[in-house]
Amino acid sequence: MQYHDSIEKSAEYLRLALAQMTQHAAGLHPVSYTIWYEYVAGINPSLRQRVDELTRDGQVLDDAAVYQLYRDHIAEIDEAAAQRISQGFEKVMGDISTSTAQAADEAGQFGQMLKSWSDDVAAGKLTPTLSHGIADLLHYSRDMQQTVLTLNNRLDESHREVENLRNEVRRAREDALIDGLTGLANRRSFDSTLAQCLAATASDMSGPSLLIADIDHFKRVNDNYGHLFGDKVIRSIATILRDNVKGKDLAARYGGEEFVVVLPETPLDGARSLAEKIRKIVENCRIKRVGSDETVANITISLGVASWLPGETEQQLIARADSALYQSKQQGRNRVTLASACT
Secondary structure (H helix, E strand, C coil): CCCCCCHHHHHHHHHHHHHHHCCCCCCCCHHHHHHHHHHHHCCCHHHHHHHHHHHCCCCCCCHHHHHHHHHHHCCCCCHHHHHHHHHHHHHHHHHHHHHHHHHHHHHHHHHHHHHHHHHHHHCCCHHHHHHHHHHHHHHHHHHHHHHHHHHHHHHHHHHHHHHHHHHHHHHHHHHHCECCCCCCECHHHHHHHHHHHHHCCCCCCCCCEEEEEEECCHHHHHHHHCHHHHHHHHHHHHHHHHHHCCCCCEEEEEECCEEEEEECCCCHHHHHHHHHHHHHHHHHCCEECCCCCCEECCCCEEEEEEECCCCCCHHHHHHHHHHHHHHHHHCCCCCEEECCCCC
């Protein structure tokens, strides 16, 4: 999630987030703050819905619940990255706290000097102490100027560190949404995209549509040519999908040798045409064995195509597309089957 809120708006979200955090049992740490920042800002609908479900009966969230929300709805950051970000956050806050405390101490001493000098003036002790008092005031004024300068420098440095932390979170979150083998979106990214797509679809709209594709006889490919070749086949299919799925559409690796394509604004006929195009490209491609020029023929895929029905959930749409894929397999593979109106 990229944040573009102004200082004023983010300060208001900070106030609201802290108010929420104090009502729950989780620690006041960066992960908890991120959850509640996105919640009060209203920028993460799936997170907000889940939090409302968990707290509907007055239940409080503990650390386990907060971390689970973070993993499910914000970022699947690996442990090392999370540790670096947490340590960086604590360092920034520690530096700010130290500088602020130093400035407060200097201000307190300056205030005491002013009070002492004011008392001397009120008591008529100007003659013997005036020059000495002015010298002390000048001395403390210089100290205050230096302290404020140091605070400003540390705040600037902290701002840069916070920006670096923000970029690291962004990179980690992007990595968490990418399939490592193919570079396509992964299952988590697909789930989120499909949920958002259906949430934004009006009841009278056509589409969105969903393709599910599976590599035919993939176990045989692995058994005959090895897993390195199997991985190459998967990457090649991913490349074909990437080259033919554009714009708002999303291609993702669903798991193993299975792929999905979300088509937010494509009705059933258009989805079927795209599925047939992809099927033919795969059928006609030739993939060389790893380490040789030998080509392997008969790499094909089967596809199921479904278009969303009003009132249908993500799971129901996926089930219909998957059922159509199963029919393609049952009817001889290397074909496209349209889903029926019910599973």
